[in-house]
Amino acid sequence: MTADKPLSNRDVRRAPLLDARAATRCPLRTHLMIEPPEHVVEQPLPVDVLVRIEEGRAFEDQVMAEVAAAVGDLPTLTGDEAATLAAMAAGVPVIPQAELRDHEGRRTGRPDLLVALPDPTPGGRTAYMPVEVKAHLVTAKAKGGSLGPLRACAHTDVADGLDPAAMAEVEGPWTRKRTDDLLQLAHYQRLLEHHGHAGPGWAGVIGSDRTLALVDLTAPTFQSWRNTTGRWSTLEKYDREFGFRLDVAALATDRVDGLTDEDPLVVPARSSECDRCRFEGVCTPRMEDADELTLLPKVTWDVRQRLHASGLTTRTALALADPTALPTKAIREAADHARVQTSGVPLAKVRGADVLELPRADVEVDVDMESTADGRVYLWGCLVTDRRAGTPPEYVPFVDFAPELDDTAVFVAFWDWLQRTRKAAIDAERSFAAYCWAGGGAEDRYLRLYGPRIGVDVESFITSPEWVDLHRVARAHVTTGGSLGLKVVAGRLGFQWRDDDPGGGQSMVWYGDAVAGSHEQQRRLLDYNADDVEATRWVRERLAEVWADLPRVGDLMPTG
DNA sequence: GCTAATGTCTCCTGTGGCAA
DNA sequence: TTGCCACAGGAGACATTAGC
Numbered sequence: 016m017t018a019d020k021p022l023s024n025r026d027v028r029r030a031p032l033l034d035a036r037a038a039t040r041c042p043l044r045t046h047l048m049i050e051p052p053e054h055v056v057e058q059p060l061p062v063d064v065l066v067r068i069e070e071g072r073a074f075e076d077q078v079m080a081e082v083a084a085a086v087g088d089l090p091t092l093t094g095d096e097a098a099t100l101a102a103m104a105a106g107v108p109v110i111p112q113a114e115l116r117d118h119e120g121r122r123t124g125r126p127d128l129l130v131a132l133p134d135p136t137p138g139g140r141t142a143y144m145p146v147e148v149k150a151h152l153v154t155a156k157a158k159g160g161s162l163g164p165l166r167a168c169a170h171t172d173v174a175d176g177l178d179p180a181a182m183a184e185v186e187g188p189w190t191r192k193r194t195d196d197l198l199q200l201a202h203y204q205r206l207l208e209h210h211g212h213a214g215p216g217w218a219g220v221i222g223s224d225r226t227l228a229l230v231d232l233t234a235p236t237f238q239s240w241r242n243t244t245g246r247w248s249t250l251e252k253y254d255r256e257f258g259f260r261l262d263v264a265a266l267a268t269d270r271v272d273g274l275t276d277e278d279p280l281v282v283p284a285r286s287s288e289c290d291r292c293r294f295e296g297v298c299t300p301r302m303e304d305a306d307e308l309t310l311l312p313k314v315t316w317d318v319r320q321r322l323h324a325s326g327l328t329t330r331t332a333l334a335l336a337d338p339t340a341l342p343t344k345a346i347r348e349a350a351d352h353a354r355v356q357t358s359g360v361p362l363a364k365v366r367g368a369d370v371l372e373l374p375r376a377d378v379e380v381d382v383d384m385e386s387t388a389d390g391r392v393y394l395w396g397c398l399v400t401d402r403r404a405g406t407p408p409e410y411v412p413f414v415d416f417a418p419e420l421d422d423t424a425v426f427v428a429f430w431d432w433l434q435r436t437r438k439a440a441i442d443a444e445r446s447f448a449a450y451c452w453a454g455g456g457a458e459d460r461y462l463r464l465y466g467p468r469i470g471v472d473v474e475s476f477i478t479s480p481e482w483v484d485l486h487r488v489a490r491a492h493v494t495t496g497g498s499l500g501l502k503v504v505a506g507r508l509g510f511q512w513r514d515d516d517p518g519g520g521q522s523m524v525w526y527g528d529a530v531a532g533s534h535e536q537q538r539r540l541l542d543y544n545a546d547d548v549e550a551t552r553w554v555r556e557r558l559a560e561v562w563a564d565l566p567r568v569g570d571l572m573p574t575g
Numbered sequence: 576g577c578t579a580a581t582g583t584c585t586c587c588t589g590t591g592g593c594a595a
Numbered sequence: 596t597t598g599c600c601a602c603a604g605g606a607g608a609c610a611t612t613a614g615c
Contacts, residue, residue, distance in 0.1 A: 071596070151597055192588090223597090312591075386595065452593090460599075486593085500593065526595095582611075592601085 030264040032123040035202040038256040039195045042263045043281045047294045049267035074150040078221055085171035103212045106141040109173050117209040126203040132214040133178045142214035145203035153191050153222030165190045166229040170221040179217040179229040190228050196220050201232050201253035285309035306330045311352045312497055331357050331573045355496030357573035361507040364567045368492045371562040374483050377403045377445035381548040391422040392461050395429035396544035398552055410545045416529045416537050426465040450483045452501040452551050485551050505550035508557040512546045
């Protein structure tokens with residue numbers, strides 16, 4: 016299955032070569048990289064993102080070193096195209112850090128490894144499959160979000176030669192489906208085809224547990240766009256996505272060279288990529304000016320297209336639409352978000368939430384934990400409030416900043432204190448409740464991790480009415496017109512954090528300094544955690560106070 | 576009894592939210 | 596950046612019903 020027809024409808028010969036990320040990247044970013052706007056303010060990546068990237072590179076270096084040790088005689092290419100072509104021509108079994116270019120297809124790429132396959136190409140050359148090293152899981156526990164049964168081996172098995180077609184499927188785990196990984200491998204496969212060294216479509220990903228998972232790029236994998244009967248292979252999806260970016264790049268190049276004044280093929284639309292894109296400061300004002308629909312939660316590009324087709328092209332138009340005429344629940348919710356965003360109110364009651372059902376108790380404990388990058392909790396922070404006594408809330412942290420973290424001991428101290436506090440409340444004939452802002456369920460997950468480890472029954476506590484997820488409560492009652500994260504909801508209710516940048520990821524960086532002995536960063540982490548538990552208490556108190564005065568989302572109208 | 580239409584249920588899959 | 600979870604919509608399997 017080769018790309019036997021041009022992927023683009025335009026003359027792309029002057030467009031720059033696009034790398035493997037182009038097919039998954041925002042197409043407008045591809046355009047702006049070629050035709051950058053005048054005033055781009057470079058936004059440095061968040062520190063925690065940079066740390067993750069660095070960890071990913073370190074992992075890759077380590078894996079590559081292990082592969083080199085297993086192979087014994089690995090050539091050193093470090094991105095040399097001529098050396099890569101020479102190595103392939105010579106049939107070198109494993110080629111690291113390859114560099115491939117395809118000027119006709121306007122492609123360039125650097126696969127981590129090229130591994131020779133047992134059967135040659137129809138042209139009699141050595142066939143290769145591309146292999147990428149990724150610092151994330153390549154296996155899944157179940158069918159959901161997977162490619163199917165796993166075909167896998169140890170990463171060092173590349174030293175002995177691989178025959179993916181002859182490998183048996185592994186019992187148990189499935190192959191995780193990650194679109195960005197798959198399209199990247201498809202990009203390398205097309206590069207190998209260009210040079211006449213492609214295999215039949217096998218590729219591999221070495222994951223964080225050093226499993227080498229084999230994938231078939233020709234297998235039906237993706238739901239065809241607006242086609243419910245067929246499925247596309249990874250290569251077909253890649254061709255469609257890459258071909259569109261080529262169109263975008265070709266037009267951008269022509270505009271830069273003054274050959275056309277045709278409008279760009281893409282307009283700014285919000286996606287998760289925006290948060291780490293250097294053009295975010297350019298696109299967001301444009302989206303605000305255009306009253307762009309994708310500024311609303313859950314309005315993806317596909318939903319936006321459906322709304323445009325029905326004549327709803329702005330947030331204001333959607334806010335004014337008759338809810339009963341909107342086709343799906345998701346779009347009706349998007350219309351409610353539009354009402355909040357266009358009316359300028361910070362918070363509104365969701366439909367059907369007339370009575371505030373917020374569990375309260377005489378003794379209330381707000382809980383928030385912080386954990387290390389490898390998933391061990393070093394801090395359980397608690398804010399205890401005795402509402403009957405009327406005394407000020409007290410922050411009680413259970414923490415270990417030692418280099419040799421004993422996270423189980425931290426949990427034991429936290430759990431014992433929580434149960435003692437609960438028992439004392441009940442003995443004094445007072446009601447008790449503990450609150451968290453769970454969202455993704457991190458607190459529950461860690462309780463279930465540590466509870467069995469120390470032999471205590473956390474399950475009956477988690478499922479009891481005494482353990483309250485305030486995020487769930489908030490979701491059932493209010494909308495911000497956007498995120499329902501603690502930072503947003505508490506902020507809309509007037510809470511202010513002491514630290515300028517109280518992001519969860521930032522705290523991981525502070526933790527590294529704290530473990531190294533920085534008392535300043537230890538204090539900062541405790542303050543940050545104390546603010547988080549104070550914020551959940553604030554949400555509970557303020558929500559009860561302002562509930563009666565909050566507008567109903569159905570009553571909101573766009574202003575201005 | 577066979578077939579097609581319809582309804583119900585479960586699983587799959589994509590997406591978003593949240594945390595670290 | 597990754598990982599996990601929740602949710603919603605769609606697809607497919609299966610059961611039921613109506614018409615012949």
